[in-house]
Amino acid sequence: MGNFKKVCVFCGSNSGYKKIFSDAALDLGRELVNKKMDLIYGGGSVGLMGLVSQTVYDGGCNVLGIIPTALVPIEISGHAIGDVLTVSDMHERKAEMARRADAFIALPGGYGTMEELLEIISWSQLGIHCKPVGLLNTDGYYDSLLGLFDKGVEEGFIRHSARNIVISAKTALELIEKMEAYAPCHNQVASSRSWNVEDPGIANL
Numbered sequence: 001m002g003n004f005k006k007v008c009v010f011c012g013s014n015s016g017y018k019k020i021f022s023d024a025a026l027d028l029g030r031e032l033v034n035k036k037m038d039l040i041y042g043g044g045s046v047g048l049m050g051l052v053s054q055t056v057y058d059g060g061c062n063v064l065g066i067i068p069t070a071l072v073p074i075e076i077s078g079h080a081i082g083d084v085l086t087v088s089d090m091h092e093r094k095a096e097m098a099r100r101a102d103a104f105i106a107l108p109g110g111y112g113t114m115e116e117l118l119e120i121i122s123w124s125q126l127g128i129h130c131k132p133v134g135l136l137n138t139d140g141y142y143d144s145l146l147g148l149f150d151k152g153v154e155e156g157f158i159r160h161s162a163r164n165i166v167i168s169a170k171t172a173l174e175l176i177e178k179m180e181a182y183a184p185c186h187n188q189v190a191s192s193r194s195w196n197v198e199d200p201g202i203a204n205l
């Protein structure tokens with residue numbers, strides 16, 4: 001059973017139309033503070049990213065934003081909260097996030113969030129990492145995506161055991177507790193391979 005300290009949060013650069021999404025971001029921030037966890041995120045203060053990062057920062061935990069140079073201008077991403085690591089591009093950002101974090105949580109978001117989530121799931125499936133991946137399914141936002149994953153298993157495209165990589169819950173507290181009970185690497189065929197997120201060779205995958 002894994003305990004984790006540094007959590008990378010993927011979430012919308014917009015806040016969504018419903019208040020429940022902003023509330024979920026604030027709630028996740030508070031739960032991270034309660035558990036004295038540090039935040040790694042996409043940098044900037046726009047959308048749900050700003051709400052989570054400000055809450056964790058105000059709660060006295062460490063916040064690290066990892067942001068590509070192209071997104072640094074304030075008019076694009078707002079003011080960064082906490083420490084900032086500027087990287088050259090999106091690929092370097094995701095490699096840094098994956099290397100530095102002990103666990104990953106996706107809040108509701110758009111293509112950027114979904115892409116970050118899917119990549120970290122597929123890296124887990126490949127045995128590149130074995131860190132918990134959580135999906136905060138606020139207001140059933142991710143019901144269709146979870147249904148698609150089930151369809152992938154049903155149709156023979158996703159291994160049944162790999163379906164368990166994604167841990168989902170409707171509240172932040174429930175999600176973090178489920179993730180803390182996650183047994184790392186129990187579901188991976190590739191864990192004996194030499195790939196890992198410390199290895200720059202990951203870029204060649």
Ligand SMILES: C/C(=C\CNc1ncnc2c1ncn2[C@@H]1O[C@H](COP(=O)(O)O)[C@@H](O)[C@H]1O)CO
Binds near residue numbers: 042114
């Ligand atoms: C173009 C817009 C905002 C750009 N600002 C961003 N600043 C920092 N990080 C970002 C930004 N946009 C996307 N990201 C990353 O992707 C995820 C959010 O993308 P989504 O499409 O909004 O879900 C987030 O986790 C960041 O890592 C105005 O929309």
